[in-house]
Amino acid sequence: MSKSKGNVVNPDAYVNELGADTVRAYMMFLGPWEQGGEWFDTGISGVARWLNRVWNIALEEYAPKTVDAQAIKELERFTHQTIKKMTGDMDRLRLNTMIAGLMELTNYLNKVKGIR
Numbered sequence: 001m002s003k004s005k006g007n008v009v010n011p012d013a014y015v016n017e018l019g020a021d022t023v024r025a026y027m028m029f030l031g032p033w034e035q036g037g038e039w040f041d042t043g044i045s046g047v048a049r050w051l052n053r054v055w056n057i058a059l060e061e062y063a064p065k066t067v068d069a070q071a072i073k074e075l076e077r078f079t080h081q082t083i084k085k086m087t088g089d090m091d092r093l094r095l096n097t098m099i100a101g102l103m104e105l106t107n108y109l110n111k112v113k114g115i116r
Contacts, residue, residue, distance in 0.1 A: 009039045022048045028095035050103055057109055071112065078108050 011023045026047040030037025082105045089098045 014044060018044065018048045022051055025051060025099060029099040031096050033093055033095050047099075050106060053110065054102075054106055057106065057113070060113070075108075075112055079105065 011027075014023050022044065026044040027037075029043075029047060030039070082101050085101050086098050089095070089101065
C-alpha cells in the first residue's frame with residue numbers, strides 16, 4: 001500500500017475484526033517490504049486462517065503413543081532449516097519470505113501431528 005500508487009487502505013476495520021497481528025502479518029506477506037503491495041480482502045482472510053492454525057497447534061495437547069526417533073529427527077532438521085532461513089531473511093528484511101517459511105513450518109507441524 002502506498003499513497004503514490006493510490007491504493008491506501010485504512011486498516012482500522014480489519015484490526016477491529018481480525019486483530020492487529022493478522023493485519024501486520026498480512027502487510028508483511030504482501031511482497032517485498034520496501035515495494036509495498038496490492039491489498040486484497042481475500043488475502044487477509046488467508047493469513048487469519050493461518051494464524052488460527054498456529055494458535056490451535058500451540059493449544060493442542062499432543063501425546064504420541066510411540067516415539068518415532070526418525071520423525072523427531074526430521075522435525076528437528078526441518079525446524080533448524082527454517083530458523084536458519086528466517087535468520088537470513090530477517091537480516092535482509094525479506095519479511096514476506098519469512099512469513100512464507102513460517103507457513104511451511106506450520107503445514108509440516110500439522111502433517112506430523114496428523115491434522116488437516
